Amino acid sequence: MDWLNAVIQGTLLGGLYALFAAGLSLIFGVMRLVNIAHGDFIVLGAYLGLTVTTLLGLHPLVALLLVVPAMALIGYVLQRGILNQTLGKDILPPLLVTFGLSVIIQNGLLEVYSADPQKMNAGALETASVPLGELSLGVLPVLTFGIAVAVIASLQWMFYSTALGRAFRATSDNQEIAQLMGLNRRHIFGLAMALALGVTAIAGILLGIRTSFDPSIGGGRLIFGFEAVIIGGLGNLWGTLIGGVILGVAQTIGAKIDPGWQLLAGHIVFLAILAVRPNGLFPRINE
């Protein structure tokens, strides 16, 4: 029963990892940009949530209504102001610039919020649980997983059934020809980054309710996000959810064997999958 519990907890944890990964996957899919600062944006989302909840006394989940649009706006301005200028044939400039952004965000957060670990207070939600046979499921992890599924389903719908999604796919396929169709790629990329950081805000707030956070933890979240994307296969959003779940389960089972093995087990499973399936389990992008 303990093992089953570990698998279930890991699956639910995977929902959070899928949320870490979704924004990363989206911007890589649309503009082939690898955002090294992605983990720090997750942490930024958590801190913005903290500020909103403490200043306005809102519940963290209500704070999403303010933080998601704020992060989306940051994303659009950042893309139009800086990141668009780094995109081109050379893949190095965006890597370097987002790495620099990562350093700036971390130090900015350190300056404003100090290095002390913080946590958002979600009240009864944090400890509530529902019984499932002999097991007991935390309401927060179940809610997180549900939000992850809803976010991925919405992104999937947006990508394949709306004019905006069509524009994203066309621009991803061929930027010049998309431009001929009257799509300004700079604007399209701005919208993609806005959407990605909006999702990242959700991930950040759920992270900040679940565990304590400080300005330095972005790098670790970035790795989890990367691993979920790559396990699932580039360009496949549902694959990203499955990648997150595999990573989460590997970590909880690793922790079950020995608490020190939690992170290591996740990385080992990631490397094993990479060795057998270098393109991930369900790749969509044909390079």
Added chain:
Amino acid sequence: MPEPILKISELDAFYEDFQALYGVDLEVAQGEVLAIIGANGAGKTTLMRSISGLTQNKADMVTFRGDRIGALRADEVAEKGIALVPEGRQLFPSLSVEENLLIGGQIGRKGPWSLSAVYELFPILQERRNQQSTSLSGGQQQMVAIGRALMANPDLILFDEISLGLAPIIIKDIYAALPGIIGEGMSALIVEQDITKALSVSQRFYCLQEGRVSLEGASATVAREDISRAYFGVE
């Protein structure tokens, strides 16, 4: 000749790092079909890129219906009413046939062309509308590329090497469909390697040679030896 819809003056343009066009002057009249002929490397593709905004130049080098568009981006040029059927079709592989057409129309210009009008012109596309565009034959892909450009309801449509890589029978079909396409008051610029085809559908032509206009005239009356001379540069 009536007031030109497109006027190119003193166009110097670059293809990557080297200069491909030198002081090219060219005019397209309202409703006219103009052919551009010339050997490989004569600058035809650079001319197309310069008109459509994929290559940006000085603003007054290209004038379209009185607007100086030479320095505009391709998406801005598209909104002015110029559409390009690019060489090699260049469909969006992630999009279905219908989505390829819809994205051509999303610019939202008013006019006779719509999804149903394109399907009427090329009925096979309606049958294949939900397929990936890459699963179609070359000729059908060319129909999608033409349909995609028409969906923007342009005032000027550019065809870049539409017969390249297609079977002769398909080329014949496509050229048979052209008058019906252009007959709606649209102007067209056709770049074509097949000189006979190009002259048969156009009223006037320009011949490019090494980045310069080497000959221009009426398509119906030009002598073949003049074209050979202008095309190859041999006396």
